[in-house]
Amino acid sequence: xxVGVVTFPGSLDDRDAQRAVRLAGGEPxxxxxxxxxxxxxxxxxxxxxxSYGDYLRAGAIASFSPIMTEVVDAxxxxxxxxxxxNGFQMLAEARLxxxxxxxxxxxQFIRRDQRLRVENARTDWTNGFTEGQEIxxxxxxxxxxxxxxxxxxxxxxxxxxxxxxxxGVNPNGSMDDIAGVTxxxxxxxxxxxxxxxxxxxxxxxxxxxxxSSGIDGLTFFTSVIERALAR
Amino acid sequence: xxxxxxxxxxxxxLLDPQGKAVAGALARLGQKQLTDVxxxxxxxxxxxxxxxxAVLADVQRLADEMFSNSVIEDxxxxxxxxxxxxxAAV
Numbered sequence: 366x367x368v369g370v371v372t373f374p375g376s377l378d379d380r381d382a383q384r385a386v387r388l389a390g391g392e393p394x395x396x397x398x399x400x401x402x403x404x405x406x407x408x409x410x411x412x413x414x415x416s417y418g419d420y421l422r423a424g425a426i427a428s429f430s431p432i433m434t435e436v437v438d439a440x441x442x443x444x445x446x447x448x449x450x451n452g453f454q455m456l457a458e459a460r461l462x463x464x465x466x467x468x469x470x471x472x473q474f475i476r477r478d479q480r481l482r483v484e485n486a487r488t489d490w491t492n493g494f495t496e497g498q499e500i501x502x503x504x505x506x507x508x509x510x511x512x513x514x515x516x517x518x519x520x521x522x523x524x525x526x527x528x529x530x531x532x533g534v535n536p537n538g539s540m541d542d543i544a545g546v547t548x549x550x551x552x553x554x555x556x557x558x559x560x561x562x563x564x565x566x567x568x569x570x571x572x573x574x575x576x577s578s579g580i581d582g583l584t585f586f587t588s589v590i591e592r593a594l595a596r
Numbered sequence: 597x598x599x600x601x602x603x604x605x606x607x608x609x610l611l612d613p614q615g616k617a618v619a620g621a622l623a624r625l626g627q628k629q630l631t632d633v634x635x636x637x638x639x640x641x642x643x644x645x646x647x648x649x650a651v652l653a654d655v656q657r658l659a660d661e662m663f664s665n666s667v668i669e670d671x672x673x674x675x676x677x678x679x680x681x682x683x684a685a686v
Contacts, residue, residue: 421662421663422665425662425665429662457667458665464667465665465667465668467606467610467611467613467668468613468614469613470611470613471613472613472614472617512610512667512668513667514667538611
């Protein structure tokens with residue numbers, strides 16, 4: 366399975382996302398923000414970073430990039446799209462998922478190994494988890510506060526579009542402790558924590574068993590690959 | 597060259613952490629009458645040629661779709677300013 370990772374000016378974790386795809390058994394394909402070409406990939410990742418220095422609003426300028434026309438078309442046709450951190454902000458700015466992001470309520474950049482609860486294990490990117498499963502994924506952001514109007518919150522809670530919820534600590538003041546959301550169809554998923562940083566033993570978050578051994582993030586990438594193979 | 601000025605504010609009902617931080621600093625300075633601060637954005641868009649209705653309509657659309665995100669912000673004003681003149685409401 367070929368999984369495209371789009372590099373924007375200011376992307377930081379595009380190579381990490383490519384590596385995660387490789388570790389999960391997929392073939393990563395580097396895509397460029399200035400192209401109108403998805404190179405026929407089967408799934409797309411919008412990686413983390415600070416595209417365009419977070420100017421205007423985080424993810425806003427990137428969401429007007431040439432390649433986003435093709436990404437939005439593909440997403441609407443059912444191609445799996447994962448937005449990680451800055452990619453999550455781009456998905457919101459492109460209106461592929463509901464809601465928006467603002468500066469963390471406490472005004473600080475925050476980095477921590479974050480416990481999450483998987484709320485929706487039916488999406489293209491989460492089907493390898495079980496509903497209610499608790500996982501630990503590194504988080505690092507300054508504009509991670511997920512917000513939406515009351516009606517939207519009611520709707521996405523009711524429709525099961527909340528994919529992940531923060532456990533223990535709400536690191537940025539997100540409404541309803543929402544860490545990640547999906548679109549109605551379940552092919553587009555966005556979240557603030559970085560699953561690509563928890564895919565290889567020795568380089569992930571600490572676990573009770575061993576230091577840096579957490580690989581809960583790998584399931585995002587194996588989920589999308591295995592579902593594609595089963596089709 | 598004429599300039600179109602677009603002002604965008606965070607929605608009134610939303611927490612504005614930047615404004616809150618500045619309001620906190622004012623309180624620490626002993627400012628008792630200045631109780632709240634909200635921080636928005638001002639865009640000054642330079643126009644080549646005349647500001648026609650079509651140009652204004654374009655800026656209105658861009659203000660709604662790019663300069664602001666309607667989930668969290670409101671476009672509060674769009675005015676035309678000439679470099680020589682004071683801003684005039686449109």
